[in-house]
Amino acid sequence: MIKRGVSRRVAVLMGAAFSALASLTPGRALAETIRRRLPWAADRSDRPLRRDERPGYIFFSPAEAAFVEAAAARMIPSDSTGPGAAEAEVPRFIDRQLAGPYGEGDRFYLQPPFPKGTATQGWQMGPPASVYRMSIAAIDRWSGATYGKPFAALDPASQDAALKTLEDGKADLGEGADSKAFFALLLQNVIEGYFADPIYGGNRDMSAWGMIGFPGARYDLTQWVSRYGEQYTLPPVGLTGRDAWKPRS
């Protein structure tokens, strides 16, 4: 199986590289030589996993969950404008993301070491799950030293002030943690959870889409292209349809 003088070690490395690829791409065919045919399978469609209905959190510890619930609720508060991060179940979305391939950094280059880069060199941290684990612990230590309580126990005004300090990179979180980078990651994940399809655990009942007027996975908008100035009236649709379409028992 090993040809042309490739050492066993290199061949093993190569095999590992490809099996890593394979493990991250469920349902795909193996390497193929394709000649005189146009492969197509009648019974297969690459789709996201079904909504994870397990109760509670999979990744977050109780303390981590308390932090994420509190921080997300300040980033997108609950008020009369529309759903907050809490009602949209954004923390649940982030939990499921971190428990899955994204949390492991399946699409991140993770070769060490991790020297600190310039502001324009992008992500220079480990996988998202480990960044959350380390950063939340560091923030709660910093919050304790600064405010006398963990972040989740602060009043909303103090939470806003603490988040602003993190956002500006002015909180000293100690070795290895980067408050500015973590804040940016958390805000990005909160917005993802708020506006992603409900199949991923947030944007409950497509309520965030409904608030802004985004129609979701509507197949055909042709009829609306020339209706200048008219509010789109159909309710949003998700990747798995919408409740009103489900058969009633």
Added chain:
Amino acid sequence: MADPAVDVVLVGFGWTGAILAEALTAAGLNVLAFERGGWRTAPNDFAIPFDQDELRYMWRHHLFQNVAHSTLTFRNSPDQQALPMRRLGSFLPGAGVGGGGVHWNGQVWRFLPSDFKARSHNLERYGADVVNAYDMTVQDYPVSYEELEPYYDKFDYLCGVSGKAGNLGGQIQPGGNPFEGPRSRDYPNPPLNMPYGPSLFAKAAAGLGYHPFPHPAANMSRPYTNPLGVQLGQCTYCGFCEKFGCGNDSKSSPQTTILPVLMARPNFTLRTWCEVMKVELTRDHKHATGVSYVDENGVLGFQPASIVILSAFMLENVRQLLLAGIGTPYDPRTGTGTIGRNYSYQIVSSVNVFYDDKVTNPFIGAGALGMIIDDFNGDNFDHTGLGFIGGGYLGALNTGARPIETHPVPDKSPKWGAEFKRAIAENYVKTVPIVTHGAVMSHRNNYLDLDPTWRDTFGRPLMRMTFDFTDNEHKMSDYLTDKAAEIGRAMGGREVRSNKRSGHYDIAPYQTTHTTGGAIMGADPATSAINRYLQSWDVPNLFVAGANAFPQNAGYNPMGTVAALSYHCAEAIVNQYVKAPGPLVQA
């Protein structure tokens, strides 16, 4: 152990690979293509409605290159330490059959005739001081617009581009782009239907004396059958093109325009999930014997071929040249060497118009749906005294406004909290985005080489990118942004927000996948890696097809020109090289 020899081996099977394979197999050559990713079709891999998933495709990179195994390192200047790009951001190369052609927007442009003469044209009009400012290393293409026109036309008809010609054989056509080079015939399909936002932009731009026209789109305005007999369906304006596969076969891609015909041909073979390790050379480094590759079981193979064509994403093409030791690596200190030279990019900015009273529904979208002006692209305007050369198009594009990526808020709005949420809720359906899409010229210190430290999963050196914007780009981009804001103000909204591109180039935020150069075409082997037929000066049976060929970038999306150069290359291989193998241009 070697596999049976073929006439041509292709490294990479996206748009470029599919175009070359189709043209070369049609001429009877025996062609084999390697693709590092898997086979992909709409019904199995991006079917309706699962193709309309912003999180999975845009933010979790489901169709893009996975940098976990191979990435590049980046720094702004040669005196910095380059670090790995640990996740994709600024640009989004594809992986898998169809490459970036699966997840592109379908924006099909031709460069201006003067873009092909960027050096001599600007020298003549503005003088040497302007052209050589900021350490720019601008060069002419070794081909002209007129020479490439038949191949541009071929790609327009392959893709069924929806648009309106502005120049038919020298006659300016109302409603089209009056600045474009002469076309031999009109687009194969009429323009897409225009939504409200772009129509407001067009009205305001025309009122200011500019020349708005519909963006040429490889999104079908009606059902279409291309010259190969492949059929595409009418676009439904669902708003999921860019970064997504089209489940409706309404966007041109290798899958929807070429593969049904190509895959049936007995003289074509595709090998998926095979990573090409290296172009193998004879001992004197003057002839390629084929390529070595690894399949997913870790088996190393050797594929002999009479002709090797690098047809991967341009960054990988350049890396393959460096890994094989073909040509001389570029050295910015001396300005000598050709491989890695003149790496370039584009500079983009935007303006948001906010209305109180107009519902614009920006989610009604297609990849290239919008109205554009070209008055400030290339040398379509007088640059005297402006302090820069080059330009870009600007316009209102409705590409879909998926809300994780697109939730514009007024300038004074905070970035999180109750006011942020209220601003999104109030403005989302009442905004029009105007984008600017500017050229980046080549510069002495912007280049590609192999990184001395970091490796890919196979132990090969990563490519190192050294790149920054210079004052030429910032001045140009600010000028375009100000013009966009001027039109935005004329559109009658409540507020116009300008999002200028300032500071150093940042590898993290998405900007554009239009990376170019590094193995550029030219007339002189001392300052170019490949000749006018994309043939290596150093290894004549090696061709390098892709945007790596651009001596500097232009203010347009590159695929039209990449396709035209690929057709031009294929014709030269069939009509000249096969009959008399050797250099097609004498150095």
